[in-house]
Amino acid sequence: MSEAVRQLASEGNGGYGEPSGMLHHRAAYADWIGRMGTVVDPSALMLTVNAQHAVDMAFSDIASQTKVLAVDSATYPGASAAARLRGFQLVPMATDEDGTRPDELLRAITVHRAGAYYSMPTAHSPLGVHMPLPRREQIAEICMKHGILVVEDDACVPLRKAGITSLKSLMPDNVFYVTSTAKSFSPLFTSGVTIPPRQRFQSTLGILVATVWSVAPLTSAIMARIFDERADVVFAERLRHRTAERLALAQDLLDLPASDELSFHVWIPMPLVSAERMARRCLDKGIRITPPTATVVGPGDRAGVRLCLGAPPTLDRLKDALMRIAPFRHETPEAVV
Numbered sequence: 001m002s003e004a005v006r007q008l009a010s011e012g013n014g015g016y017g018e019p020s021g022m023l024h025h026r027a028a029y030a031d032w033i034g035r036m037g038t039v040v041d042p043s044a045l046m047l048t049v050n051a052q053h054a055v056d057m058a059f060s061d062i063a064s065q066t067k068v069l070a071v072d073s074a075t076y077p078g079a080s081a082a083a084r085l086r087g088f089q090l091v092p093m094a095t096d097e098d099g100t101r102p103d104e105l106l107r108a109i110t111v112h113r114a115g116a117y118y119s120m121p122t123a124h125s126p127l128g129v130h131m132p133l134p135r136r137e138q139i140a141e142i143c144m145k146h147g148i149l150v151v152e153d154d155a156c157v158p159l160r161k162a163g164i165t166s167l168k169s170l171m172p173d174n175v176f177y178v179t180s181t182a183k184s185f186s187p188l189f190t191s192g193v194t195i196p197p198r199q200r201f202q203s204t205l206g207i208l209v210a211t212v213w214s215v216a217p218l219t220s221a222i223m224a225r226i227f228d229e230r231a232d233v234v235f236a237e238r239l240r241h242r243t244a245e246r247l248a249l250a251q252d253l254l255d256l257p258a259s260d261e262l263s264f265h266v267w268i269p270m271p272l273v274s275a276e277r278m279a280r281r282c283l284d285k286g287i288r289i290t291p292p293t294a295t296v297v298g299p300g301d302r303a304g305v306r307l308c309l310g311a312p313p314t315l316d317r318l319k320d321a322l323m324r325i326a327p328f329r330h331e332t333p334e335a336v337v
Helices: 002-009 023-035 051-062 077-085 102-110 133-146 198-211 217-228 231-253 272-284 315-328
Strands: 046-048 068-072 089-093 116-119 149-153 175-180 192-195 265-269 304-308
Touching: 002 217, 023 046, 023 192, 023 217, 023 231, 046 051, 046 198, 051 077, 051 149, 051 175, 051 192, 051 198, 068 077, 068 102, 077 089, 089 102, 102 133, 217 231, 231 265, 231 315, 272 304, 272 315
Parallel strands: 068 089, 068 116, 116 149, 149 175
Antiparallel strands: 046 192, 175 192, 265 304
16 A cells, blocks of 8 residues: 555656556556456556446446346346436346346347346356356357447456356457456455447546546555555455355355355345345344345346345354344245235
8 A cells, every 4th residue: 555655646747647547557457357367458448436336337328329228137236226327228137047048138139129238247146146158158149149238247257267258258349348346355445447348438438537537546556556466366366265165154054055156145036025024034133135126127037135145244243144044034924914
């Protein structure tokens, strides 16, 4: 941190740089993203406040092209909130164990005239699934054939397995790639990145300038030092280890299927009324879980609750919460007279 401050103090123009971020900071972020498997030119990316800001910028730009957005029937609440803020009609799509179904994406495009698609293919929130490479390739083929713009939310990028490429790598001219440092490092140093399609770079940059002008450079400078020293490699390994530890505990105590795919949360599918009841019961016990109304889009097929495993500060606290939650999983809803 002290080195980052010294470096910034030596910058000209009082520290003001390009709105997209100082070039040497963007180069460090590009190196980090490259180590995660997505090779990018530093001049093609811009720094944002966080991933949510980057998603909203992408939606703001896409809204000039289409107002119909395809989303999974259970999706990240921040994305659906941003989409609705920008006036999108959301088209929910059924999913399976591999994520977005190609036939459902085709239906959204051909029947509902969706011109854009929001995707979280790595450690999907709330479903926790990882989209395998063959499915990513199918999705990319459909999007390129129909000229669909894609917002790829890769906030959980350290959890992606080696050899599984990003959607951005498969169709660079269709994808607004989004990631952030919050889940990879700490919310204390949160910062975001967006890599728009090259033909949308200037219009997206205009939205950045109009909303925040540019991000504060201090966080970017701190993260650039971390990336330059390759400390992110150590962070990522620790993150994967601790995530696996917490996930295994949840799978054991809640009798969930074991998996070698990592996620910061688990998804427990159940009927909507049961999910709402479980959320209320947990809150009565002093445990906050994500209610189904936060994640379900329309009358989709994927009602359930999301348990965020990273919030409890210790394994003991997590274990206590999970043990109190466990009895609610299979309760039968009370009859209503």
